[in-house]
Amino acid sequence: MKPYQNEQDLLKGLALGDKQTIEIIYKDHYNLIQSLILNNNGSADDAKDIFQEAMIVLYEKVRSGRFELNCQLKTYLYSVSKRLWLKKLSTNNHFVSTGVELEQSFPVEEEVEAHERRDAEFDMMEKAIASLGEPCKSLLEAYYLNKQNMQVIAAAFGYTNADNAKNQKYKCLVRLKKIFFAHYKNGTDHE
Amino acid sequence: MSEENRLEAVERYIKGEMNPDERVAFEQLRKSDADIDQLVVEHTFFLQQLNRFGKWKKFRSLLQVVHTDLAEQGSIRSTRLQGKARIVYLFNRYKRVGSIAASIALLTTLCISAIIWIFSPPSPHSQFEELNKKFTQLEYKTSKQATEIDQIKRSSAIPVDMPFTTGGTGFIIDPRGYLVTNAHVVNGAHTIVVQNNRGEYLATVVLLDKNRDLAILKITDDSFKGYGSTPYSISKKAGQLADPIFTLGYPRNEVVYSQGYLSARTGFDGDTLSCQIEINANRGNSGSPIINRRGEIIGILNGRQANAEGFAFAVQGKYIYQLSDSLRKADPSYTIRINGRSAISSLDRSEQVKRIQDYVYMVKVN
Incomplete structure (x- = not known):
């Protein structure tokens, strides 16, 4: 893996969502995080969830253009995972054993909190889209998420022409926005 | 201007799809109408949000794919x-x-x-229709054909112009070449050939259970290479009502996907061996695996009610375990190892289907 020696190159690859880069980071660091979780009352499935969440925190960070971690990638993932896991344990009312290799930690509280806010927003979006029902859900996903061309979408969904599909799409979008903003405003009121 | 039209104009404005004249007119409108101005700001935010959501979702499913691949390769320590x-x-x-x-x-x-x-009450079996394909023009057999078939069986290679009379679907339960299908698909068979895009192989029946309508086949062909392990597992649980399910089968000469849900926990006329599913099943779907969203097989499609469309029945997956146990008892040389944990539980449906389809075969019977 010579071309990926540099961690900054890895992070740049990650920002582009490159599969090979993800595999390299995964291979190098997954086992460490898994043993952290397994040694602290977690299951293998928990380990997978936590590691993937930490990867998402990292992904969001590098996507905003910051490739400077100020620490090793390994330390970063470890600190984020530990923070996430401690939070999860404390919400589940488990006894939290403190001082788990604290010396390896790196302050990540702010990033984890920002991640949780974003996660809640994405969750809202996911629920809003799911509650639309078909064909709205697939139509909007095809256009806005998978960036498919309107002609292609019209053909795939069986509309007679792209204009009809487009009209339908805007009707769906109006509905989606109403649902999303209703939840979004509620969500921000509570905070 | 309707709400949709207004939104369309705003979106075209944000995406820069307006021509210069339209743009000038729209900017005028935006200055004079505070509502439009607000809508532009709001929609810009919403599109950004949607875009980031799309990236996040893609990244998450990519992580799942990577995890599954690496766990299969053994590059990360086993997930369990x-x-x-x-x-x-x-x-x-x-x-x-x-x-x-x-x-x-x-x-x-x-x-x-x-x-x-x-x-x-006693069950009216005449209403039950088995879903094996019958090529009626080929159903009669002359004695000449029978002798031909016997010759073919001895030669152990797949004959070129073999006339197959019925067919169904089967799927691998043990990667060394054991398949499960319905008993009614292979009942009374002279020759069985299983086929998918990996190839075409001769197979024989090793166990037939007509009560449960299940059969275990073994691929006997020398050219069959075997697999690593099956991506799906077989569940001993029946599943919950309304659980979404899907199936892959061969109602045509090509693998066909369809989806539905578990609609009742018992089968035809209260039959507790099977369950009822709402799915589009056709002749040739007999023996198709019924798979839940975690990539676990919960049943084997075996028939539908003759006077009703849109739902079908499936033998519950736990009977596959019973069948393989009784096979081991009858002949200890057959030990079937069934995968108990799905390796594709967290993948997208399309990724799951991609991994499963190599393990589903068309069963052709003469």
Whole structure:
């Protein structure tokens, strides 16, 4: 893996969502995080969830253009995972054993909190889209998420022409926005 | 201007799809109408949000794919605890709940089976239609054909112009070449050939259970290479009502996907061996695996009611385990190892289907 020696190159690859880069980071660091979780009352499935969440925190960070971690990638993932896991344990009312290799930690509280806010927003979006029902859900996903061309979408969904599909799409979008903003405003009121 | 039209104009404005004249006019409108101005700001935010959501979703599913691939390759330590450690973990976690649930379940089962036994009417079997394809023009057999077939069986290669009379679907349960299909698909077969995009192989019946309508086949062809392990597992549980399910089968000469949901926990006329599913099944779907969203096989499609469209019946997956046990007892040289944990539980449906389809075969019978 010579071309990926540099961690900054890895992070740049990650920002582009490159599969090979993800595999390299995964291979190098997954086992460490898994043993952290397994040694602290977690299951293998928990380990997978936590590691993937930490990867998402990292992904969001590098996507905003910051490739400077100020620490090793390994330390970063470890600190984020530990923070996430401690939070999860404390919400589940488990006894939290403190001082788990604290010396390896790196302050990540702010990033984890920002991640949780974003996660809640994405969750809202996911629920809003799911509650639309078909064909709205697939139509909007095809256009806005998978960036498919309107002609292609019209053909795939069986509309007679792209204009009809487009009209339908805007009707769906109006509905989606109403649902999303209703939840979004509620969500921000509570905070 | 309707709400949709207004939104369309705003979106075209944000995406820069307006021509210069339209743009000038729109900017005028935006200055004079505070509502439009607000809508532009709001929609810009919304599109950004949607875009980031799309990237996030894609990244998440990519992580799942990578995890599954690496776990399969063994590049990361296996996703489950092994042996003793796992048992201790599960025992500690579920001992209380487990014992309560078990006693309730036992009681309920006894009551229900007593009630069913007392009240169930004899079943009208004429209404039940098996879903094997019948190529009627080929159904009669002359003695000449029979001798030909015997020759073919001896030669052990797949003949070129073999006339197959019926067919169905089967799927791999043990990567060394054991398949499961319906008993009615292979009942009375002279020659069985299984085929998918990996190739075409000769197979023989090793066990036939007409009561449960299940059969185990073994691929006997020398050219069959075997697999690593099956991506799906076979579940001993029947599943919950309304669980989304899907199936892959061969109603045509090509693998066909369809989806539906579990609609009743018993099958045709209260049959407790099977369950009812809402799915589009056709002739040739007999023997198709019924798979839940975690990539676990919960049943084998075996038939539908003759006078009703849109739903079908499936033999429950746990009987595959019973069948392989009885096979081992009958002949210890057959030991079938069934994968108990799905490797594709967290993948997208399309990724799951991609991995499963190599393990589903068209079963052609003469």
